[in-house]
Amino acid sequence: MAGISIQNVYKNYGALNVLKEFSLEIADGEFVVLVGPSGCGKSTMLKILAGLEPASGGKILIGDTDVTDLAPGDRDIAMVFQNYALYPHLTVGQNIGFGLKMRGTPKAEIDKRVREVAKILAVDHLLDRRPKALSGGQRQRVALGRAIVREPRAFLMDEPLSNLDAKLRVHTRAEISALHKRIGVTTVYVTHDQIEAMTMADRVVIMRDGVIQQIADPDTLFARPANLFVAGFIGSPGMNFLRARVEGGRLTLFGQTFDAPAGRGDGEVIVGIRPEHLALGQGNVTFTVKPTLVESLGSEKYVYFEPGEHAHSAASRDEERGKGLIARIAHAGPIREGEELLLSFDPSEIHLFDAKTERAMN
Amino acid sequence: MERTRFQSFALYAGLAVVCGILLFPIYWLFVTALSTLAEIRQLPPSFWPAEPQWSTFTKVASERPILLWLWNSTLAAIGSVGLSMVVSVFAGYSLSRFSLRGGRSLGLFILTAKMLPATLLVIPLFGIFRSIGLLGSLWSLVLAHATLIIPFTTWMLKGYFDTIPRELEQAAMVDGCSPLGAMFRVVLPVATPGLAATALYAFVLSWADYAYARTFLTNAQGSWTANLGITTMKGEYVTDWNEISAAAVFIALPILLIYLFLERYLVGGLTAGAEK
16 A cells, blocks of 8 residues: 655646646545546546556656556556446456456465455355346446455546446445445545545545646535635535625625625625525525425425525526525425525525635635 | 337348348359259259259369369468458557557558559569569468458458457556557457458458469469369360359358358457446
């Protein structure tokens, strides 16, 4: 096992700069998730880390070894691919043992370790089958087995759950987390799914257009997003954004004026309110809305409403929401569309972003 | 969606017609080989001889050097298939996997070479082989066939390699293979159906050649291939069509056997299970 140091790595395809000065220190045994929308450079970074793509510049160390120019096989890493990439002409046992065979491990040792790993992943009864005779979940386990059998210094995982159905994904997600806790190998995991990132990671790296937006643990990301993009990316449903002005240290929202969070100068801001921070009934700042749509999920309701003439919504991650806002109300009674409803929020829970730079102000 | 009885009937009837059209020449070849000369010439023709002349086959086998011709054809085909496959595996793989500068133009250039008729190359090749002393040698045929086959097989294999996910090689490289090792240990075994189909196609191209053999080997009887040899069975005044047909059956047999042998490799779907 070893830590990973990525120092100022960048990648150009001709004039196109897909990865910009990426630097990250990953501690030994840490589980780091790279997350971001499609095309943000997360998979490119993982491939550079694996040695499957050359970096245009920068340096990568695994432990104390500079691996920047080493071939993938010489980096002592293992990788789980999005599509599993099992060798279709080999049996499950041969697939798992392939890496050991390539490293000249004696056959008896390969057999022993393959059986051990297969037992851990509950695929020991499938060792003689070929990949085409396996279910999606079983293939996923074999791909994991192929990675862990070598006891590498680091695991790289490229969206390994994206091809599983929703139920199996949740199950396998928990299994991978448990496996990481058990074997404690440094892991870099790439996903576009913020829920995977938040549930699995020790630290999350949020990327956009080849640039790191924020590196933090999941709770910090949620509570103190560095900018509008992170605030909108993390959380489901996404954060509500409203344009507003701070004047004389006071902020006006939904027709209500209240003290802006401390230290804010006057000017235009974007206010972020998480849907779960909007409560039903009276509170510190209370306002009336007419729900345009109510979705019930059983234990909670998503209440959609227009911001009203006193507030103008800003960017939102959930583009399908249009300009509407959303409140996530737990254990609510009946709520009817078109009927007036009292909502409230605590000003200490709102987020302020600079309207020009979109950086967090509090 | 389940087929209705009429749709099934139409489907099988259509297949039967297509098979009939494709198989009739082979059937007619066989019937001609088993018929007497009188039966061959009679009108209307008979669709099955009154007394099948099996002796025609033994006569051809004993009186003509058919085995030598077949052996020469086999050597030429194996040589040209071997040479073509080695070149086109690497060429097809490179075209499939690497974005080379001018790679696309190179690929199209190979494609253009495919369009040249074999007869166009006969004269320049004749000149080259005469100057390097290969006329009359089976090597001339191997090289000439390779020039015909390689453009075809390169594009066939490129197409097949395109269907193999790159992640397989990447996984192999992470597992410790060199790029070449990943190709030999993972890509080529997975590409077996494509390789088999391409090799069979190449074999048939070489086996079926007449123009090159006629041009390069006419004066070397010991090197005659089956197609060249069979044309010498046509007499100036009398032609024993039954004997020629029997010889043609002998020539067709190896292709049939090779097809039967390779058939299991020709079935696609080996990559099933590699991915989701």
